Amino acid sequence: MSLSQLEAPAPVRRNLPLTPGAGLYSARVAWRHSLRFRLALVYTLAALAAITVITLGMAFYLLGQMDRQFDRRLNDRAEAVAERLTNLQANLGKKLPPIQGYTALIDKEGNLTSISQALQSNTVGPKLRIGEPFPYLVENRFNVLGTPMRATTRKAGDFGTVWVALPEDDLVVARNSTMSALALSLLITPALMLLLGWWLGKRALAELGRAAELADRIDPSKSLAMLPLPDREDEVHRLLAAINRLNVRIEAGQQREKQLLGQIVHELGAPLTVLKASLERAGERTGDIEVQRAALVADELTFTTQDLMQLARGQLEMKLVWHYIPARTLMGRLDRLVPGTTFTGDWSTGLLCDPDRLTQALRNLLANARRAAGPDGKVTVCLEETPELIKFVVRDTGAGLPADLGERIFEPFVSGAGSSGLGLSVSRQIAVLHGGNLTGGNHPGGGAEFILTLPGAALADDDPLHDSMEDSGEST
Template sequence: MTLRTRLTLLTFAAVLLAMLTFAGVAGTVLWRAELSSISRQVDAQAEALLAIADTTPGRLNATARDILEENGVTATARVYRSGVQVWSGGSLGPPRLDPAFLSGSGVHVVRRTGEYLVASQREGPLIVEVGRSLEPLEKLLRRYVLIAALTLLGLSTVVGALVAAQVRRALRPLETLAGRVQRLDLPSPLPALHEPGEVGALARALDGSLKALRAEREHETLFLASASHELRTPVTAMLADVQHTLSRPRPAEELRSALERTERTASRLRQLTGNLMTLTRAQRLPAPPGAPLPAVDLLHLAGEAVDLLQPLATRRDLDLWLDGAPAHVRGDVALLGSVLENLVGNAIKFTPPGGQVRVTVEPGADRARLVVEDSGPGLPSGSLTEAFVRGHSDVEGFGLGLAVVRQVVDAHGGELAFGQGEDGGARVTVTLPLAVDGPETASPVDTLVPM
């Protein structure tokens, strides 16, 4: 049974029960009110007959009709003297005098006898009974029940139809929403985003989740395409070089040269594999606000990256500088280390001999800023917006490294910006939120991802 059917039936049953309760209470009140009114009428009629009752039947015959007729209804009566009936008007059935009326004075009572409501009064030897049939009242009650039942059935049907229409209208956005959610790749926003109440809240929550899911799928597709390209090129080159070397006997020095080329290609593959593992780990990192991450000193981490890459800078005749102040941010030590190694390593690769690379850590009011600046040729404009593009076609290893940097920075709730340095080279700025609970929470360790 669908939700719409359940809600309709539940509402129909609730409305019908409420109307039945109201009709029952109203019928009971009506019955008691009418019964009380008849009781007062027959009691008053008995008292009036008692006041004129004597041994002269003619007097009773002359005035009893006026007394017993009220509102178009004629009551029946009997008059007793010393327990013997001396007059009657109509029929109340066989005499059924209460023994209490055979003695004492000033006694009166109203009781139901069969289908009559009877009022009895006594004054001395005289006893008067006035009765009124309850059959008209019972017919009225039966008519009321019939009319009430038909009215309740009609009203309940109308209310049920209205409720069903309203429920269908209220649930229509959910049906549309369910059909739309099944088609994840549609770029159009979900319906019912501006609906009030729970439907709108659900639509907005689903819309946010679907946007994040689509972005994740696009990111994975782009990442897989780039990773395949990055891995295919060195593997193809290494395979071609090995096949060419094995095509005929080679002298020892030529074989050594081929092995050195293979070693360089294998080192590049290891670097690409490390980057891929770093990206996978960054994707599993909880995005802020999430599980608390340790607080690490960005300056200390930058110092370790500079120490690690200093030999490479020395071989390329570059000056590698580190400047700034301690700045504690929350993050994964290995992932942040991979960011520093990628940025500093790429700056070293892109800077011609005799140049310089400067790393600066600047703490702010609520965010820390890491700046890596070189004196190389700078970044082409396309590299500023595309995460998986090579910065320079003649230098390997930039595209996937930049993907690592972007993914890790995003996972830590930071921002990545590119620009031109003072010397015309590339300037990369990473901004990360500061750790609010200070530097005592954790310290960095020497576990950096090899690049």
């Protein structure tokens, strides 16, 4: 399945490279939460249960066969001895066979009449004597000289009963060896099967893990790049294709949202500009405090629409117009936009920047600081310069930033002071486009502190920013 076969509308950007720095980072999954480990464990347990049942069945079957074969051998021996004693005609003129092995003759009263030499040498258990009761007549299993025995009896006509026993030590050894081998296999097999399942799972789920890493790098705020599809159309292929279709729908929805937002902001921008100018003129002419306050509200709404427009356009579409301006010019702008700000540091330097964008970024920081500090609080902005860096430090005497927000404070529509939540996001975006950055936190002395940094104004001929300005034809 190719990307052209997706049913959703085509996105604006489809083949942007996936880099490790784009989006969320990929983390190793702990083994106890790993699908590969769970599959290997389930496979091991299922296979172990099957092997255990089959092996136990085979072991008991083989041991049963050996036991039955031993009984046949014992019965054959007893019948052979009884046959020699009872079939006298066939053995006429022949002597009775000597009683060998573990064999005895017992009369009808249960007394011993004849015994083999092996039984006479028994020193364990009762002493066997001719004419006395035979103690093993009713026992099928017993030990003689530490050897396990199994016995059986046969009628021998006038001679009484033939008692024959055979040692089953070989059978016991075979049984013990079988059970030991079975126990050892049940201990070793699970470990080997778990390792084998882990290895097979790693190979089988390699593409799925790779897909997870690629999906984790997607940053919806930048670009919803398509994931490469594997050659085999298996479950992983279906999952990645579904993610790609979802990305297409998300990006199409984002484009529609940006277009709608841009249209709304455009419709609001012109009336607000006229309203702001009219209120400012009315305030200057009449000196009415309420009119001047309304002019400040209109000014606030104007900057909010600028932030919304910037959000609608996106960072990649922002164009900077570079100028080299005195820092005092920027200070004058900020003083008019956010009255009551205290300026510290060295403002006699020059700045290479987009004055409108930098004013917008710093104005957002100062407006947030004034809102947090309140009418009786203090807002300061300090300008510090080094050959490599220009730093604007904005501080207020307010309650500080909520501890639970952290870096989320720079995300759109996230606010800790009741504002729209766009100012900090746009300000950081402007700082990054200038080659700097914006960070924020709470000052040890109280209140919030934001630091906006820009590269130093002195640029070499081979500086990338200098080259890009020359290539784009922007004025400096």
